[in-house]
Amino acid sequence: MQENVKIGVVGYCPPTKFDEQEALRMIIHAYDQIETMFPSSNIAMVSGLTAVGVLKIAYEEAVRRGWRTEGVACEKAKDHPLFPVDEAIIHGKNWGDESQIFLARLDGLIRIGNGPQSVRECDEIRGRGLPTLEYNLPTLP
DSSP: OOEEEEEEEEEOOTTSEEOHHHHHHHHHHHHHHHHHHSTTEEEEEEEOSBSSHHHHHHHHHHHHTTOEEEEEEOGGGGGSOBOOOSEEEEOOSSTTTTHHHHHHTOSEEEEESOOHHHHHHHHHHHHTTOOEEEEOOOEEO
């Protein structure tokens, strides 16, 4: 029987500007590492539900790989385009309210960029002894 593994992805969302091609390169590298770390697993990619920024790029690559997709977000996510995930959870009214629900689902985390919530969530996952892949993507003016 295959193990089910849930890997979170956190990263920049608008209005933060970044090099989308570089973000895709980082995501591909991270996903290749995840497939090496969990070779016989059913992988689900879990992120913030919106179809914007790093999250959109990460969801699209997960779908290309045949991974299951999940979204965990607060009510404010509904103000943005949503990615058609396999499973969605809405928790709380404000950004960050969903953080503990999101983190509790994960077996590892990928961080693309240096946003404060992304760094904090990655620190928590690393503190639990779970794998993290962290990429410092510069912002653009």
